[in-house]
Amino acid sequence: MNQPTRDLRKKRPIRKAPFVVIPVFLLLWLIGVATGEPARVLEQAVQVCLSCIGLG
Amino acid sequence: METVRKWVQVIIGFLTNSSWSFPFTKTIYQGPLKVICSPGLNCYSCPAATTSCPLGSIQQLLGGLRFSLENGQHYFGLSVFGTIGVLGGLFGRMICGWACPFGFIQELLHKIPSRKFGIPRMLSYGKYFFLLVFVIVLPLVLVDEFGTGNPWFCKFVCPAGTLEAGLPMIFLQPNLRNTLGLLFLNKFVLMILILGWAVFASRPFCRTICPLGAFYALFSKVRLIKLHLDEAKCTNCKACHHVCPMGVKFNESPDDPECITCLACMNKACKFDAISLEIGGIPLAVPDRGLTPASKP
Numbered sequence A: 001m002n003q004p005t006r007d008l009r010k011k012r013p014i015r016k017a018p019f020v021v022i023p024v025f026l027l028l029w030l031i032g033v034a035t036g037e038p039a040r041v042l043e044q045a046v047q048v049c050l051s052c053i054g055l056g
Numbered sequence B: 001m002e003t004v005r006k007w008v009q010v011i012i013g014f015l016t017n018s019s020w021s022f023p024f025t026k027t028i029y030q031g032p033l034k035v036i037c038s039p040g041l042n043c044y045s046c047p048a049a050t051t052s053c054p055l056g057s058i059q060q061l062l063g064g065l066r067f068s069l070e071n072g073q074h075y076f077g078l079s080v081f082g083t084i085g086v087l088g089g090l091f092g093r094m095i096c097g098w099a100c101p102f103g104f105i106q107e108l109l110h111k112i113p114s115r116k117f118g119i120p121r122m123l124s125y126g127k128y129f130f131l132l133v134f135v136i137v138l139p140l141v142l143v144d145e146f147g148t149g150n151p152w153f154c155k156f157v158c159p160a161g162t163l164e165a166g167l168p169m170i171f172l173q174p175n176l177r178n179t180l181g182l183l184f185l186n187k188f189v190l191m192i193l194i195l196g197w198a199v200f201a202s203r204p205f206c207r208t209i210c211p212l213g214a215f216y217a218l219f220s221k222v223r224l225i226k227l228h229l230d231e232a233k234c235t236n237c238k239a240c241h242h243v244c245p246m247g248v249k250f251n252e253s254p255d256d257p258e259c260i261t262c263l264a265c266m267n268k269a270c271k272f273d274a275i276s277l278e279i280g281g282i283p284l285a286v287p288d289r290g291l292t293p294a295s296k297p
Helices: A003-011 A017-034 A037-045 B002-015 B054-063 B065-070 B078-091 B094-098 B101-110 B121-141 B152-156 B159-172 B174-179 B182-200 B204-208 B211-217 B239-243 B264-269
Strands: B225-229 B275-279
Touching: A017 A037, A017 B078, A037 B054, A037 B078, B002 B094, B002 B101, B002 B264, B054 B065, B054 B078, B054 B121, B054 B152, B054 B211, B078 B094, B078 B211, B094 B211, B101 B159, B101 B182, B101 B204, B121 B152, B121 B204, B121 B211, B152 B182, B159 B174, B159 B182, B182 B204, B239 B264, B264 B275
Parallel strands: none
Antiparallel strands: B225 B275
């Protein structure tokens, strides 16, 4: 009785969408890194952001 | 599996907040790890935070976009969008269920014995409003005389910032108490309301306000790892409805943007192995209890 379920599993196609989406965002990340954004992020993140925490 | 998830939440919470020298330094961690975005909502002004908050970084970069363009720099937030986009493409809102410290705090609060309430589905659209307006549009559009925008979500809404950074910093740096005003009062009251709500309803912030959850929700149909419903095995018994902490009716909406892949429906509710975890369409092995459509009650 379990055989049909196994067949269904075998026939289910591999979803291609994640393999398109992930490289696109990886490319965005690379462009951001190439423009020097991480240094700016670090510059901001090492300071206490008073307005972020509602103090300024 | 629930125990494994709890441990993953604890370990990731600890890894993103592992700088414990703040009682002596009286300030936040300022090392190079802060260049890395945390996967979940975790304020980078938290004294123990070792990573940066993706939402805070995006707002700061967009708020300073005009200034950076005038200086020949092109800081559109692509590295941050890229990071959380890759995470979204891999895991989607599984991040919310497994790797968000503020989600974990809400889960703990929800364990406090009390009468529990649901959350109207309509309110779940609020988080997309906060993502679009407070995180993207307002920091870009409303700028001061120097062309710099504010981190609107962090400044006026984010309860994680108040809890993880605002309150600890007030204790660590007494001179900051002089800056307390209406802004802090607004955020403090919001934080109390949201944390109080979490006692009576499951993950209210994640479901109605969190812009990071809204961003990850955009990947619900295309993410690599997600739950799969085997319609041939499903009896529509609705057992999955009762265990979902996000109010998802999994048998009716298997790609629901609210699903945080906590696996409660798969492990605690479904007796027919109709729900399985899949990676890119390939199902992971699930225990087959020998129940088939013919033998369903």
